[in-house]
Amino acid sequence: xxxxxxxxxxxxxxxxxxxxxxxxxxxxxxxxxxxxxxxxxxxxxxxxxxxxxxxxxxxxxxxxxxxxxxxxxxxxxxxxxxxxxxxxxxxxxxxxxxxxxxxxxxxxxxxxxxxxxxxxxxxxxxxxxxxxxxxxxxxxxxxxxxxxxxxxxxxxxxxxxxxxxxxxxxxxxxxxxx
Amino acid sequence: xxxxxxxxxxxxxxxxxxxxxxxxxxxxxxxxxxxxxxxxxxxxxxxxxxxxxxxxxxxxxxxxxxxxxxxxxxxxxxxxxxxxxxxxxxxxxxxxxxxxxxxxxxxxxxxxxxxxxxxxxxxxxxxxxxxxxxxxxxxxxxxxxxxxxxxxxxxxxxxxxxxxxxxxxxxxxxxxxxxxxxxxxxxxxxxxxxxxxxxxxxxxxxxxxxxxxxxxxxxxxxxxxxxxxxxxxxxxxxxxxxxxxxxxxxxxxxxxxxxxxxxxxxxxxxxxxxxxxxxxxxxxxxxxxxxxxxxxxxxxxxxxxxxxxxxxxxxxxxxxxxxxxxxxxxxxxxxxxxxxxxxxxxxxxxxxxxxxxxxxxxxxxxxxxxxxxxxxxxxxxxxxxxxxxxxxxxxxxxxxxxxxxxxxxxxxxx
Amino acid sequence: xxxxxxxxxxxxxxxxxxxxxxxxxxxxxxxxxxxxxxxxxxxxxxxxxxxxxxxxxxxxxxxxxxxxxxxxxxxxxxxxxxxxxxxxxxxxxxxxxxxxxxxxxxxxxxxxxxxxxxxxxxxxxxxxxxxxxxxxxxxxxxxxxxxxxxxxxxxxxxxxxxxxx
Numbered sequence: 001x002x003x004x005x006x007x008x009x010x011x012x013x014x015x016x017x018x019x020x021x022x023x024x025x026x027x028x029x030x031x032x033x034x035x036x037x038x039x040x041x042x043x044x045x046x047x048x049x050x051x052x053x054x055x056x057x058x059x060x061x062x063x064x065x066x067x068x069x070x071x072x073x074x075x076x077x078x079x080x081x082x083x084x085x086x087x088x089x090x091x092x093x094x095x096x097x098x099x100x101x102x103x104x105x106x107x108x109x110x111x112x113x114x115x116x117x118x119x120x121x122x123x124x125x126x127x128x129x130x131x132x133x134x135x136x137x138x139x140x141x142x143x144x145x146x147x148x149x150x151x152x153x154x155x156x157x158x159x160x161x162x163x164x165x166x167x168x169x170x171x172x173x174x175x176x177x178x
Numbered sequence: 179x180x181x182x183x184x185x186x187x188x189x190x191x192x193x194x195x196x197x198x199x200x201x202x203x204x205x206x207x208x209x210x211x212x213x214x215x216x217x218x219x220x221x222x223x224x225x226x227x228x229x230x231x232x233x234x235x236x237x238x239x240x241x242x243x244x245x246x247x248x249x250x251x252x253x254x255x256x257x258x259x260x261x262x263x264x265x266x267x268x269x270x271x272x273x274x275x276x277x278x279x280x281x282x283x284x285x286x287x288x289x290x291x292x293x294x295x296x297x298x299x300x301x302x303x304x305x306x307x308x309x310x311x312x313x314x315x316x317x318x319x320x321x322x323x324x325x326x327x328x329x330x331x332x333x334x335x336x337x338x339x340x341x342x343x344x345x346x347x348x349x350x351x352x353x354x355x356x357x358x359x360x361x362x363x364x365x366x367x368x369x370x371x372x373x374x375x376x377x378x379x380x381x382x383x384x385x386x387x388x389x390x391x392x393x394x395x396x397x398x399x400x401x402x403x404x405x406x407x408x409x410x411x412x413x414x415x416x417x418x419x420x421x422x423x424x425x426x427x428x429x430x431x432x433x434x435x436x437x438x439x440x441x442x443x444x445x446x447x448x449x450x451x452x453x454x455x456x457x458x459x460x461x462x463x464x465x466x467x468x469x470x471x472x473x474x475x476x477x478x479x480x481x482x483x484x485x486x487x488x489x490x491x492x493x494x495x496x497x498x499x500x501x502x503x504x505x506x507x508x509x510x511x512x513x514x515x516x517x518x519x520x521x522x523x524x525x526x527x528x529x530x531x532x533x534x535x536x537x538x539x540x541x542x543x544x545x546x547x548x549x550x551x552x553x554x555x556x557x558x559x560x561x562x563x564x565x566x567x568x569x570x571x572x573x574x575x576x577x578x579x580x581x582x583x584x585x586x587x588x589x590x591x592x
Numbered sequence: 593x594x595x596x597x598x599x600x601x602x603x604x605x606x607x608x609x610x611x612x613x614x615x616x617x618x619x620x621x622x623x624x625x626x627x628x629x630x631x632x633x634x635x636x637x638x639x640x641x642x643x644x645x646x647x648x649x650x651x652x653x654x655x656x657x658x659x660x661x662x663x664x665x666x667x668x669x670x671x672x673x674x675x676x677x678x679x680x681x682x683x684x685x686x687x688x689x690x691x692x693x694x695x696x697x698x699x700x701x702x703x704x705x706x707x708x709x710x711x712x713x714x715x716x717x718x719x720x721x722x723x724x725x726x727x728x729x730x731x732x733x734x735x736x737x738x739x740x741x742x743x744x745x746x747x748x749x750x751x752x753x754x755x756x757x
Contacts (some may be wrong), residue, residue, distance in 0.1 A: 014193070043211060054222075055588065058270060067337045095243070095591070097244050097246065127267075128252065131248055131251070150352065
């Protein structure tokens with residue numbers, strides 16, 4: 001395992017990350033419909049990887065709990081093995097020692113995969129501007145949705161997952177009135 | 179800042195100091211299994227390197243530090259009041275208890291009296307946090323052992339406590355409700371009624387949990403006789419809290435060194451006999467019931483009066499005074515911009531968190547910031563004997579033992 | 593009373609004692625710490641180990657004050673044992689043979705302060721990565737994170753990361 005280099009700035013995700021077989025076919029009627037169906041399928045059953053780090057993980061568990069039930073939105077199970085997961089919810093502060101592990105788990109997830117940076121610590125190191133915490137997880141992995149809060153409420157996490165679903169389907173993240 | 183390089187943490191045997199050293203070189207048919215930092219049952223980011231002989235564990239080396247946040251360094255850079263917000267995030271299952279411990283050390287240093295109503299409010303928030311933490315422990319430790327429905331029972335009850343937290347402080351978890359000299363706000367109208375409803379509903383819910391688990395033969399087989407720690411060993415290895423009490427040692431900070439008015443309330447300290455995982459479970463469930471008793475007593479005897487000290491050098495004046503008195507404005511300005519200064523010296527204040535004795539050792543050099551704030555984490559002390567406890571047990575029992583220790587990595591690593 | 597018996601027994605080694613806010617603490621010579629600890633455990637009943645840490649006073653020489661605190665469960669008392677460690681190579685005796693619970697606490701103090709504990713069975717870093725250089729809780733260790741830039745500050749000459757922060 002080599003050295004881990006932190007790249008400054010957010011990394012490209014989705015279509016900007018490069019061509020996929022579907023994109024390469026071009027935008028004709030068949031592929032756009034197929035695109036829509038596949039994206040609908042992907043967005044309706046996002047299975048997060050179990051990646052609870054700190055306090056946000058407790059609110060993530062609360063989101064799966066009986067009151068705010070995340071499995072209504074398709075995330076029926078949290079998979080312990082990253083090979084079977086498609087979403088990584090980085091919930092909590094990422095310390096220097098944990099950073100290579102996080103990258104390794106991200107690399108082990110098969111495409112397509114998405115990342116939600118849950119909480120202030122994952123989005124921007126939160127209140128911990130010091131030697132021990134990686135200043136935002138987007139230095140290590142590309143992030144799709146940043147979710148502020150310390151910790152964000154379970155409803156906020158559900159909102160993030162719903163916005164991610166819209167992003168996967170290619171819709172605008174915020175619905176504007178017609 | 180430019181590209182930062184992080185040296186890869188070696189997952190192999192590691193450089194230089196190898197705990198499985200030449201003097202106890204294991205046989206070559208042992209496997210080294212890495213129970214890595216990302217694991218559903220490690221309750222956080224703990225890494226345990228296990229040496230397995232088939233299914234039996236021969237040695238274990240817990241590797242902590244995956245959640246090291248530099249709290250103690252951060253405390254040195256913030257004033258006493260700013261540090262309260264940081265203290266929540268250490269033991270993040272029971273943040274109110276961290277808050278109280280932190281301000282108690284500052285109050286001990288400066289010598290500030292806390293009014294009775296503030297003490298009662300602190301006790302209520304702390305006991306609610308204790309119930310929430312034990313519920314969460316039950317839910318997750320059960321989840322590790324296959325009790326999937328227990329997780330949902332636990333969260334149903336925990337949400338009630340989080341609602342009460344939110345009604346009082348505005349935040350579900352990280353309440354930061356204490357200030358040096360008292361608490362930040364008075365109880366809102368109707369909070370006591372909501373608390374009373376909680377107290378009325380909870381005993382039946384704890385009974386539900388017990389009915390599911392206590393006489394369950396699978397639960398017995400998974401927990402009884404596993405991870406037993408005798409009383410002498412428990413004291414020698416320095417464990418604390420329910421782990422210590424399950425081994426039969428009668429030591430609870432609330433009884434031995436009462437704080438915040440705990441001496442007025444009548445409650446028992448549950449003790450175990452064998453010190454195994456099952457006893458720890460019994461102790462924690464009983465502690466939840468005792469917490470409900472304490473809560474009822476506080477509600478019945480809640481004193482009225484101020485909720486923070488009126489020593490203006492330490493606590494903010496009420497806003498109504500600001501328009502009337504110049505002195506109040508000056509105090510307010512001083513406290514908000516600079517904070518208050520403490521005398522030179524060092525103190526140790528400690529509270530009973532759901533994991534054990536949580537202590538704050540504060541060294542002050544006379545400025546408005548702590549010079550050194552050392553946190554004595556109960557979870558670190560509880561995690562230490564893991565190496566000893568898992569020798570000779572099956573791999574599945576390691577999960578049960580780690581679950582019964584109830585450590586939280588935010589506390590271990592700080 | 594306890595302090596008197598310590599003073600009688602150990603004469604020069606116990607240098608000072610204080611009782612600030614009800615906390616009893618003694619300052620002991622580094623060479624006598626283990627003996628004093630053994631006496632406290634065996635004769636005075638201090639059986640329960642609380643914590644070990646250090647305090648960094650860069651302006652003083654010796655620079656570090658190493659602190660251990662122990663409790664007697666039966667007598668409900670506490671005592672804080674302090675000693676000093678000087679640069680350039682700070683050492684302190686390890687109390688793991690007296691109180692085994694001191695193991696991880698002393699490892700953490702080595703990790704964060706760089707004070708070696710003589711006689712410790714397994715002195716490795718506890719919280720920082722094994723290959724980390726530096727001891728974070730020393731006062732001269734700058735706790736870098738990211739500079740926070742405000743809108744009225746000039747942006748030329750700063751690296752791209754800093755602007756984003």
